[in-house]
Structures are given as C-alpha cells and as structure tokens.
Amino acid sequence: MTPESLRLRLSFLAILALLAFGVLAARLWFLQVMSSEEFENIAVSNTIRVIYEPAPRGRVFDRNGHVLVDNRESLVVTVDRFTFDTEFEEDEQDDLVLRLATEISRAGRLTKVFEINGALDDPRYGPLDAVPVADDVTENFEIVLAERADEFPGVGTVIRSVRTYPYGDLGAHILGYVSLLSEEQYELLADDPKTYRRNDEIGQTGIEASFESVLRGTPGFTRLEVDNVGDPVAVLEQVDPIAGADVHLTLDIDIQALAEKELVAGLAEARQRETDDPNDPPFKAPGGALVVMDPNGSEVLAMASFPTYSPSEFVHGFSEERWAQLQDPNNHQPLHNRALAGIYPPGSTFKLFTAYAAMNSGVIGPRGVLDVRTLYEDAGTYIVPSCEEEVIASCTFRNAEEAIYGPVDLRRAITVSSDVYFYYLGDTMDRADRFDREGIQRSAQLFGFGAPTGIALPGEGVGRVPSPSAAEAAGEPWRTGDSIVLAIGQGVLGATPLQLANGYAAFANGGTLYAPKMVKEVVNPVTGEVLQAFADRVLDQIYLPRSIRTPILEGLLGVTADLEGTAHSAFFGFPQEEWPVAGKTGTAEVVGQADNSLFAAFGPNPNPEYVVVAIMEESGFGASVAAPAVRRVLEPIATNSVPAVRTIDDLAELSGTIGDDGDDVDAENTEVESAA
DSSP states (O other): OOHHOOOHHHHHEEEEHHHHHHHHHHHHHIIIIIIIHEEEHHHHHHHEEEEEOOOOOOOOOOOOEEEEEEEEEEEEEEHHHHHHSSSOOOHHHHHHHHHHHHHHHHHTTOOOHHHHHHTTTTTOTTTOOEEEEEEOOOHHHHHHHHHHHGGSSSSSEEEEEEEEEETTTHHHHHEEEEEOOOHHHHTTTTOOTOOOTTTOEEEEEEEHHTTTHSSSSSSSSEEEOOOSOOEEEEEEEEEOOBBOEEEEOOOOOHHHHHHHHHHHHHHHHHHOOOOOTTTSOOOOOOEEEEEEEEETTTEEEEEEESSOOOTTHHHHHHOOHHHHHHHOOGOTTTTSSSHHHHHHHOOGGGGHHHHHHHHHEEEHHHHHHBBBOOOOOOEEEOTTTTTTSSSSSOSSEEEEOOOOOOEEEEHHHHTTTTTHHHHHHHHHHHOTTSOOOOOOOOHHTTTTTSOOOOSSSOOOOOOBBHHHHHHTTHHHOHHHHHHHHHTTTTTTOOOOOOHHHHHHHHTTTTSSSEEOOOEEEEEEETTOOEEOOOOOOOEOOOOOOHHHHHHHHHHHHHHHTTTTOTTTTTTTSOOTSSOEEEEEEEEETTTSSSSEEEEEESSSSSSOOEEEEETTTHHHHTTTTHHHHHHHHHHHHHHTTOOOOOOOOHHHHHHHHTTTHHHHHHHHHHHHHHHO
16 A cells, blocks of 8 residues: 555545534534523423313203203213333233222122223323223222222323213213214314313214314313322413303204104104005104294204114213114114205105296296186196106106095195195196296205205215206206196205295295394303393295295195195194194105104194104105104194103102102103103
8 A cells, every 4th residue: 555545545434534523513513502492391391280170061942941951960980001001011911900890890880801901901091191990989989099099000080070961861962972083083172262181082973073163162271290200299380171162952852842742743643554555665654853933033942863763872972882873774774863954755745845936937827827716637647748748758648546636726625635736836837838847856956955054963864855947957857747746845855944944934924034042142151241142143035926826725624724735634623723834744755665754743833833844754644644743843832831851860769659649640750851
C-alpha cells in the first residue's frame, strides 16, 4: 500500500467519524432541547391520573308528566384487563374467573363463568380498560371484595347510571334504546364537546338517538397527582358532571297502552278467523301498526308497532343467541318500527285522495265528466273502453267479491267503497286530454305521500307514489291500468302508517299539512327552565274549499253511520250522535298472502281532535279487523274512559295486595298488564 492511498483511507475514516459524532450531537441536541417539553409532558402524565365520572342521561316524559325513561344506579364489577393479562398465567386466570363468579353468585347475583370470560374477550375493550363483567351486583359482594381484596387483584366495583323503563315495553319503538358505541361511532364523535370515551353508551334508535345531543350529559372528571405506585397524592382539578336535559313528548302513555293492547288483540282475532275459500292464503296476521294523532298540529299521541321488544334488554347487553332471535326474519322483525318505516299499499283508504284529485282537477264538477250528485252505474265490473294492450293484464276490473252497488254518486261511492266508480275516475284522468294525467299523484304528494313527514325520529320510510313521468324516466311503460289500480290505492303505491295518518289529519283539519310532532319541549332537569320548545311546523297549505271537503266528508261519515257503510257493523252502538266518526276501510292485496286490513278514521266531527289509522298485515278485510280495533281505541276516548296504565312498580305492589275487593283488583291488574 502506498503512503498516498493510506493517507486517503485515513482521511475517509476521519470524515466518517466526524459524521457519526455529528449525528450523535444532533440527536442529543434534539432530545435535550427540541423534545424537552414533550418528554416533560410525558413525565408529568406519568404522575397525573384523570378519573372520569359519567353524567346521567336526561329523562323522557309523556305529555302529562309521566316518566317514561329514567335512570337508576347499578353496582358494576370490573376487572382491570392489564392486571389480568400481565400478572396471571392462563390457569390462574381461569381460577380467578371461577372464584369471582362463585362469590358474586353467593352474594345474590347469579353470574356464570362464560359471562365473565365473554366480557373479558370483548374486542371493544382495550388492554388498559377496566372491563365490566357483572352488573346489578348486591352490596354483599362489595363487602366481600373489601374484606378479601388481596384474593381478587384487579377486581373492583363502580356505580353506573343505567336506563330504567317505568312502563316496561310500552312505546319501545318510540323511545328507542342505548347501547355501547361502535368503533365507527366513536371515530365520528372523537371531537364532541360532551367527551365520548370508548365503551360509553349512545342512543341507537328512537328518541334516544334523535335527541342524543340533548339527553347525554357532560361528564365530570377529577385530575389527580399520583405517586410511583399510583396512589393519589393531591387533587389538581375537579369538575362535576352535568346531567342531560329532559325531553317531554307529545305521547300520551295511557292512549299508547290502549293502542298497543288493541293492535295486539286485533291481530290475535285475525289469526283465529278462517278464510272463505280453503285455497286462499291463511290469515297469519304477523304484525301491524296503529297511530293516534291530534290533527290540529299533528301531535302524535300514540304510535304502536307489533311485534315489539323490551328496551331494558339493552341495559345488560345481549347474548349472541338473543341478538340473532331479534334479527331473524322468522320472528317478524321486532326491532322494526312498522308505524314509522313499514311501507304498505293503502288500499281503499286512498280513495279520499283520489276523490280530492278528481274534484280539484275538474273531473268531478260543473264542467267535468261527473257532478258530485251525478249517478254512475256500478254493475260490479269496469271494462276499459277501447282496451287493447295499454292496460295491465286485463281490460276488466271488478269490485271486491264482485259486489254490485247500482247507481252511486261520489258520497255513496265512498260510503260503500265502490271500486268501479274510482276505476272510472282513474281511467278518465289518465286518458282524457283536458285533465291532468298525474292529478292523483300530485294530490297524493300534496297530502304528504312519497316524502318524509319530518317527524323527529330516525329511520322513517319515504313510501312510493308511482307516476307516468317517473316510469318514462326509468324507461318503463305506464299503462292505463296503472292509473286505474292507483285510484283505489293498489299497485306499487306505498305509504307508511304515519304518512297515511298525517294525510287524513290534513283533510280533517281543513287543509293544513303539518310535520308530525313527537316532542313538545326540552327542559333543564334542575331548574325546570324550558331550553327549547317545539312549535307546530306547517309543511303545506292545501286548497280545500267546502265545495270539495263537504261531499267527501259526508261520504266518510256514512262509512260508520250509514246502514250501507262498510264499517257500520264495526261501529254499531258507538255514540255517533255525540261523537261522529268519519272513516274509510281499506283492503290491500298482497301477492301470495292474505290481504292487509286497514282503517283510517277521525272525530269528533265537525271539529276533529283525533285521527286513528290501523294497518294489520295479512288479516283480511278492513271492515272485519282494522275497523273494530280502531273503534275500540276511539270509544274510550269518546267516553273519557281511557284506562290509566300503571308503572311496573305499581303493578308489583298491586300483585301482592289482597283487599276486600281482591277479585276486582286482580282483574284490573290483569287487564293493565296485558296492555303493558
């Protein structure tokens, strides 16, 4: 090696050494100067512990001040997952879980090993979380734990506020439920000022969801300085939790109980009926809905959906088996709010809106094809003139059971539910050049069909209003037969029970379409101050002069009062003179199933205060099932005899009470329990 090459190599090594020392110096400078504040914060955080204190959720009340959703304290057993995972071998973990389940059960709260293991294995809890493994434990266990803490390292108890439902399952679909945040929900709420933490609860459905920001309180916290073993040294800051605000609904819990009871009773009666033809589908009556509202503002007084569920089940969490049962289609979707989201063909209840369309567009009137009093011959069958291939399936359309009504005008056509009369209206509006081909569709939309009603509940169905223009835009044909079946509320027309009730409410009040109102006000739970009041919200003002409203109303009044009315037998003996009811039966065909039974009514006329709509799936004629159920709801209202429903606590006390009139008490108790 020459001296020059040796000198070159040494120079290269010297440069490498200088670079290495430079990197070390830069790193040292970064750690000591640039990151000093960061490491100081980390060091401080190692001596600071923040303990969060959840705030109780706001309560939910009905219109009369009855508490529908409340809070109670639950003593919860927790296991520190870090301690459990790092300080115990697998066999020691099994032993701890077995001893823990045994002691909790001995103290009075039956707890199984697989329940604790299931909680500890839940992926929603992180490696540093205190995992709740049993709730509603007794104070006896807390005493045992205090005396034998060394036997249960990492095990503790906390007091948690949980939801309680004084009226049991009543109004479950309206009230909704709370459950643990999903990871997706947590990410969305990471910056929420009310400080959501993983494994917090959140409203998932109903009022609990739509008023989550109001009902959820602001958590409190305590910042503690702790020593190297985690023991508190000093309290640095303490902020008390602030309870959530209370929500007062328009709901009347007594009417809600009545509506749920009669809905269930109507479906049960339908299942007992036999079809006239053994080849017809059976009346399975798996579910339905019943809505009660005040048309003057569209305040919802009751909204029943069956089958239903118990929101209290969500307080303790579900087993996978139970969750699968609730999701199983064979159980007819108990979590599904049929009143709000179920979409059904309205059948003949839609004839009110077809009649309005015919009068409003001039088909019925001085210059129309018919006058209000013009008699049209109903021979039981309507044959489409010049019929070729422009109609669906057939050129002939018939009344239900091929009934023949003879000469009918508009009033009598509504009262007896003459399909033939309305077939003629639908055909005329579809094909006559001087009338609006989409008059029925435009009228339906005026009354709120095919659009959300705007109620303050999540998950509302929109429904369907088919039209020639929509069909053409989709590249599909629209035939005269489509307009004919639309006129009697059939075909692909679909509406929710709430939409149908709100449409009837707009007609009943004289033409004002309101957004249905479920919440009256939000109130501070401490001061009673009204934080937010909800006024009536007008969506549209419908042209409804007396010349149009009166003949339609007279036809609807005849449905219940006239001897030929389709609901006359259902309302026989009802106090019509003091409390006149207008209504319309509906029987909607469903392919491959028994017909759906519908009835819509309002009263007392001429100044209605109540609208009631019932839809019973696969239950037969509207006059046979839905109309009697609505009558049983309206009659106690009309006679001021709606039963006062008791809370669960009242029922528990009553069940153990035997007085001089013990038999009467038991009978009354049984009746209220069936309603609840």
